[in-house]
Amino acid sequence: MSESNLAASFLIGQSFLHSKLQRKVDGQLSMHGISFTEYQIMHHLANAPEQTMRRIELADSVGISASGVTRLLAPMEKNHLIEKRSNPRDARVSLVKLSKVGATLFQDASVSFGYCAEDLTSMLSTKQLENLIDLSNRLIDGR
Amino acid sequence: MSESNLAASFLIGQSFLHSKLQRKVDGQLSMHGISFTEYQIMHHLANAPEQTMRRIELADSVGISASGVTRLLAPMEKNHLIEKRSNPRDARVSLVKLSKVGATLFQDASVSFGYCAEDLTSMLSTKQLENLIDLSNRLIDGR
DNA sequence: GATATATACTTGATTAGTCAATCATATATC
DNA sequence: GATATATGATTGACTAATCAAGTATATATC
Numbered sequence: 001m002s003e004s005n006l007a008a009s010f011l012i013g014q015s016f017l018h019s020k021l022q023r024k025v026d027g028q029l030s031m032h033g034i035s036f037t038e039y040q041i042m043h044h045l046a047n048a049p050e051q052t053m054r055r056i057e058l059a060d061s062v063g064i065s066a067s068g069v070t071r072l073l074a075p076m077e078k079n080h081l082i083e084k085r086s087n088p089r090d091a092r093v094s095l096v097k098l099s100k101v102g103a104t105l106f107q108d109a110s111v112s113f114g115y116c117a118e119d120l121t122s123m124l125s126t127k128q129l130e131n132l133i134d135l136s137n138r139l140i141d142g143r
Numbered sequence: 144m145s146e147s148n149l150a151a152s153f154l155i156g157q158s159f160l161h162s163k164l165q166r167k168v169d170g171q172l173s174m175h176g177i178s179f180t181e182y183q184i185m186h187h188l189a190n191a192p193e194q195t196m197r198r199i200e201l202a203d204s205v206g207i208s209a210s211g212v213t214r215l216l217a218p219m220e221k222n223h224l225i226e227k228r229s230n231p232r233d234a235r236v237s238l239v240k241l242s243k244v245g246a247t248l249f250q251d252a253s254v255s256f257g258y259c260a261e262d263l264t265s266m267l268s269t270k271q272l273e274n275l276i277d278l279s280n281r282l283i284d285g286r
Numbered sequence: 287g288a289t290a291t292a293t294a295c296t297t298g299a300t301t302a303g304t305c306a307a308t309c310a311t312a313t314a315t316c
Numbered sequence: 317g318a319t320a321t322a323t324g325a326t327t328g329a330c331t332a333a334t335c336a337a338g339t340a341t342a343t344a345t346c
Contacts, residue, residue, distance in 0.1 A: 005257045005260060006269065006272055006273065007257070007260035007261045007263070007264040007272065008253070008256055008260040010260065010264060010272060010275065010276050010279070011164060011168060011256070011259075011260045012186060013276060013279050013280065013283065014160075014164060014279065015161070015164075015165070015179065015183065015206070016204075016205070016283060017279050017283050018157065018158070018161040019205075019206030020206060020283060021154060021157060021282075022158070025154060036158065037302080040155060043155060054324080054325095055324075055325065056323085056325080062159070062162075063159045063161075063163060064162065064302095064303070064304090065303075065304065065305080066324075066325065066326085067303085067304075067305080067325085067326070067327080068302075068303055068304075069325090070325065070326055070327085071302075071303075071326095072302080072303090090311080090312070090323095090324085091310075091311055091312085092310065092312070092324045092325070093311095093323095093324060093325085094324075094325065094326095110151070113151055113154075114150070116154075117148060117150035117151040117153065117154045118148075118150045120150070120154070120282065121150040121153060121282065123281050123282070123285060123286055124278065124281060124282070126149065128278060129149055129150065129153060130149065131274070131278065132275070132278045132279075133149070133152070133156060135267065135271060135274065135275045135278075136153070136157065136160050136275075137156065138266050138267060139160055139163075139164075139263065139264065139267070140156065140159060140160050140163065142266060143266055178332085180332080197294080198295065199293085199294060207332095207334090208333075208334065208335080209294075209295065209296085210295085210296070210297080210333085210334075210335080211332080211333055211334075213295065213296055213297085214296095214332075214333075215333090233294085233341080233342070234294095234340080234341055234342085235293065235294040235295070235340065235341045236293095236294060236295085236341095237295065287346105288345100288346090289344100289345085290343100290344085290345080291342100291343080291344080291345095292341100292342080292343075293341085293342075293343095294339100294340085294342100295339085295340085295341100296337105296338085296339080296340100297336105297337085297338080297339095298335105298337085298338100299334100299336090299337105300333105300334080300336105301332100301333085301334070301335100302331100302332090302333085302334095303331085303332085303333095304329105304330080304331075304332095305328105305329090305330085305331100306327105306328095306329090306330105307326105307327085307328085307329105308325100308326080309324105309325085309326080309327100310323100310324085310325085310326105311322100311325105312321100312323075312324100313320100313322075313323095314319100314320085314321080314322095315318100315319085315320080315321095316318090316319085316320100
């Protein structure tokens with residue numbers, strides 16, 4: 001009956017936590033007209049050299065499929081948050097660059113996102129949060 | 144440029160981790176013909192008194208909307224994994240009971256799920272995993 | 287006991303993603 | 317240098333969810 005497997009109950013809890021965090025973050029970012037996924041795209045672009053990445057790199061960074069990236073970026077390009085660049089060394093590649101408009105929006109959204117994140121984690125001390133991030137990173141890296 | 148906010152980078156990492164876990168778990172459960180969401184539904188039903196819950200309780204437990212539950216349960220009922228019961232004290236309520244077939248499938252799937260969970264968390268000691276669950280629960284409870 | 291409000295659930299329309307197939311280009315091999 | 321294979325990206329068809337609106341029933345108030 002009751003779940004005796006620690007690892008299994010972690011997965012169940014993890015999934016529930018995700019839905020809670022996702023809901024809160026999406027609600028907060030909606031006032032900037034973007035979703036959490038779009039925010040993540042901009043986050044990775046903002047931290048990349050030249051604010052530029054290949055689409056497949058974005059897919060891997062965010063954790064969605066290549067086709068998901070194509071569909072996600074289309075409206076972002078129409079709204080001039082990003083710009084399409086080609087790679088002269090490899091014509092298969094479509095580079096994505098965070099535009100000036102996109103960078104500004106990202107900075108604004110980052111303030112909301114930061115407050116939201118602080119709020120959602122306010123019950124943990126810095127040490128606990130660092131610990132949590134460390135443990136999460138081990139799960140991500142699989143080491 | 145680089146994210147100085149600890150809480151914010153936690154949220155980004157959390158989202159990425161979720162996509163990784165979701166993918167792996169869904170892949171594992173697909174051999175039983177169910178999704179992770181369906182597994183969670185059965186998990187909560189299996190642990191409920193009489194293996195029975197109201198639909199809105201299921202929605203809250205799993206972290207999806209009421210309409211999401213309606214849409215999710217429809218095929219599960221057709222496949223006889225769950226049964227619909229009415230509440231004689233409140234005709235608005237539609238009770239959901241895990242069927243015998245559903246309980247058997249859940250037990251089988253729990254074995255796969257357990258292995259999958261062990262595998263995904265194998266790099267953490269029991270103590271670390273307990274610690275991770277505790278920290279996650281604080282985020283969930285907001286205390 | 288009629289009326290207003292709240293709760294449980296379902297439905298129609300929409301959205302964000304998936305996968306499988308495809309196209310274009312690049313790279314390796316003979 | 318022709319051919320096979322691999323890689324990056326897009327598209328069509330589909331799925332799992334959302335929200336807003338609607339229906340049915342219950343509860344509280346006058």
